[in-house]
Amino acid sequence: MLRKKLSKFNIILASGSPRRQRFLKELDIPFTIEIKEVNEIYPKHLKAEEITDYLADLKSKSFNNLKSNDLLITSDTIVWFEKTALGKPKSKKDAFLMLKKMSGKQHYVYTSISIKSCFFQKIFNDVTVVEFEKFTDEEINYYLEKFSPYDKAGSYGIQDWIGLVGVKKITGSYFNVMGLPVHKLYKELLNITQ
Numbered sequence: 001m002l003r004k005k006l007s008k009f010n011i012i013l014a015s016g017s018p019r020r021q022r023f024l025k026e027l028d029i030p031f032t033i034e035i036k037e038v039n040e041i042y043p044k045h046l047k048a049e050e051i052t053d054y055l056a057d058l059k060s061k062s063f064n065n066l067k068s069n070d071l072l073i074t075s076d077t078i079v080w081f082e083k084t085a086l087g088k089p090k091s092k093k094d095a096f097l098m099l100k101k102m103s104g105k106q107h108y109v110y111t112s113i114s115i116k117s118c119f120f121q122k123i124f125n126d127v128t129v130v131e132f133e134k135f136t137d138e139e140i141n142y143y144l145e146k147f148s149p150y151d152k153a154g155s156y157g158i159q160d161w162i163g164l165v166g167v168k169k170i171t172g173s174y175f176n177v178m179g180l181p182v183h184k185l186y187k188e189l190l191n192i193t194q
Helices: 018-026 049-061 092-102 137-146 161-166 182-193
Strands: 010-013 070-081 084-086 106-116 121-132 167-171
Touching (some): 049 106, 106 182, 121 182, 137 161
Antiparallel strands (some): 070 084, 070 106
16 A cells, blocks of 8 residues: 555665564565664653654764655664663673563553655654563573574563563553554655655
8 A cells, every 4th residue: 555655755764673674564665775873872861752762863864865755764762661761782691681670560662763855854753561570580591592682672572482471461552662663654654645
């Protein structure tokens, strides 16, 4: 459906995330991938979705030569836990400590998306509340050894083993936790074509 409506646009996805790339393919949107290195530093006073909004915008700023038919999509996801942003872990120890802290507790996953052209920019976000079961150290270590959560905010992928055995409750979009609130992206892209 979107393929036809977006046919006049050259869609650029600025993300190395295989999950985000898969979601765009499943929406049947033709796109190219273009990744630019960005130092993801944000002002310390920002909280929750303010951080992801800022970073999605920051990622879009490195694309300053957009053509008139280009549509650039950038995105950022964080886990917000006890008033602190948890990004990607820096090491196995870091990943272990993150999961240990969140064990048996609730956290929030924020994802922001920027859609940008030469003529406009729209930034929007989504939040999902995730509650974990209590993890044993053995379960955390098993997960870290068997899976690769090091490219994921909060040190876990909800679609991985730990999501299967450890997510007690979820309120909001499952796909948002995977890194892209696809339902919101779909609506915003439809709005652009009208």
